[in-house]
Amino acid sequence: MNLVSFSLKTKGVHNFTRRLWTVFTRFGYSETQTRRALHTVVDALGQYNGAPTFFIPAVVLRRHPALLQEIAHCGAEIGIHGYIHNDYRTLSEKEQHEQTKRATLVFQKTSIPYEGFRNPYLGWTEESIDAFASLDFTYDSNEAILHDVIDLNDLSLLLRSGYEKSLALFQAMPCNAYTLRPHFEGKLLRIPTSIPDDEMLFDRLRITDPKEVGRIWNRIMQRVYDLGGTYTLNMHPERALLCQKALHTLLSFAQAQPLPVWLASLKDIAQWWKERSQFKLDFTPLATDRWQVVATCTPRATLLARHLVVEGRPTSAWCGIDSRVQADHFIVAAGQCPCIALSPETPQEVFDFLHKQGYPVVYSSRDKASGYALYLDMPEGLGTIREEQVRRCSAMVQQIENLEAPLLRFGCWPDGSKAALAISGDIDSVTVQDFFLRIIEVYHYK
Numbered sequence: 196m197n198l199v200s201f202s203l204k205t206k207g208v209h210n211f212t213r214r215l216w217t218v219f220t221r222f223g224y225s226e227t228q229t230r231r232a233l234h235t236v237v238d239a240l241g242q243y244n245g246a247p248t249f250f251i252p253a254v255v256l257r258r259h260p261a262l263l264q265e266i267a268h269c270g271a272e273i274g275i276h277g278y279i280h281n282d283y284r285t286l287s288e289k290e291q292h293e294q295t296k297r298a299t300l301v302f303q304k305t306s307i308p309y310e311g312f313r314n315p316y317l318g319w320t321e322e323s324i325d326a327f328a329s330l331d332f333t334y335d336s337n338e339a340i341l342h343d344v345i346d347l348n349d350l351s352l353l354l355r356s357g358y359e360k361s362l363a364l365f366q367a368m369p370c371n372a373y374t375l376r377p378h379f380e381g382k383l384l385r386i387p388t389s390i391p392d393d394e395m396l397f398d399r400l401r402i403t404d405p406k407e408v409g410r411i412w413n414r415i416m417q418r419v420y421d422l423g424g425t426y427t428l429n430m431h432p433e434r435a436l437l438c439q440k441a442l443h444t445l446l447s448f449a450q451a452q453p454l455p456v457w458l459a460s461l462k463d464i465a466q467w468w469k470e471r472s473q474f475k476l477d478f479t480p481l482a483t484d485r486w487q488v489v490a491t492c493t494p495r496a497t498l499l500a501r502h503l504v505v506e507g508r509p510t511s512a513w514c515g516i517d518s519r520v521q522a523d524h525f526i527v528a529a530g531q532c533p534c535i536a537l538s539p540e541t542p543q544e545v546f547d548f549l550h551k552q553g554y555p556v557v558y559s560s561r562d563k564a565s566g567y568a569l570y571l572d573m574p575e576g577l578g579t580i581r582e583e584q585v586r587r588c589s590a591m592v593q594q595i596e597n598l599e600a601p602l603l604r605f606g607c608w609p610d611g612s613k614a615a616l617a618i619s620g621d622i623d624s625v626t627v628q629d630f631f632l633r634i635i636e637v638y639h640y641k
């Protein structure tokens with residue numbers, strides 16, 4: 196699908212004409228306007244010791260290498276947003292691989308380091324995941340988590356149908372404690388992104404009041420904080436100046452939370468999850484209600500405990516029933532072993548999943564089930580269809596997070612943080628010329 200058919204399909208003729216008009220107001224014929232927008236985002240995050248992640252199609256990078264080098268030099272992370280701005284769902288597996296490879300070559304030639312990929316229109320497929328993994332990407336940021344912050348009853352029928360079309364186009368997923376966390380598929384880390392994005396708010400729902408946009412973003416941040424996930428905000432730099440106030444509102448709201456919100460670039464998140472995936476907890480029984488615990492982890496780990504006593508080591512209050520343990524060798528006293536046990540029939544994939552989510556897990560026979568915080572018997576495993584896997588993983592994470600039993604586990608984020616916030620943006624075009632070249636490029640590569 197190309198830009199014209201995409202826009203007509205989801206916005207209608209009237210909105211598409213409106214969009215064309217905004218192109219001339221948001222982009223210039225030179226790089227000046229986009230340069231100012233990119234620096235605005237970099238500077239805003241710099242005030243909070245953070246850095247943004249921008250994604251750009253390789254052909255656009257090739258036309259503006261010095262600008263992107265300048266932005267990267269200021270600390271921003273640059274990721275790949277396709278070779279051209281097309282929808283991978285219209286490409287074969289071979290074409291996806293070829294175009295992704297081609298994009299990496301342009302980045303390498305321009306000496307811009309990259310680790311991540313975000314598809315135009317978030318249009319990823321199972322084949323895209325294989326292509327990213329085989330081309331050694333560290334992460335992708337495509338799974339669109341829908342935050343239910345818009346009251347559809349307040350919308351006119353026209354706006355509502357446009358909004359619903361874009362949810363379908365972005366393959367929106369439900370929001371819960373599991374879907375808000377990154378997860379590994381093989382070596383590739385999948386970092387969720389959030390919708391509605393700025394484009395949906397401004398151009399489809401006509402919500403342009405910076406105060407209202409800030410309020411919506413804060414509501415999403417609050418929910419992500421409560422669930423302990425990541426809020427990957429997607430804000431196109433072409434709207435950076437319009438969103439400047441809302442961005443400051445969000446950043447100061449995140450900073451004002453009782454526990455830290457980790458402001459990170461997506462590559463920092465990917466690096467952290469790789470580090471965290473090596474963590475593990477080992478329990479050696481000393482008596483029926485005491486265990487020697489060895490935590491294999493780095494000093495950044497957020498080790499959390501509930502419903503147990505850590506002997507001889509200070510713990511600090513964290514959130515709700517959880518407290519934070521800052522030691523790697525210690526003894527715990529508890530009514531049950533503070534770990535999750537699996538029946539012998541439960542496949543290894545469930546064990547691996549729980550381990551990567553930060554939970555201590557062992558295999559145990561059924562007759563010892565009551566000796567553990569939770570005993571799971573899942574001979575059917577995680578399921579074969581993606582939707583089924585997401586459903587089962589979500590249910591498991593929710594069950595464990597709500598557990599009223601002794602439990603030790605690794606929190607999702609480093610240094611005691613409760614949630615993460617990543618500010619990302621897709622640089623679809625730098626100039627007016629780029630915007631119109633997109634249409635030609637997509638036709639040319641059909």
Ligand SMILES: [Zn+2]
Nearest residue numbers: 315316621623
């Ligand atoms: Zn894009």
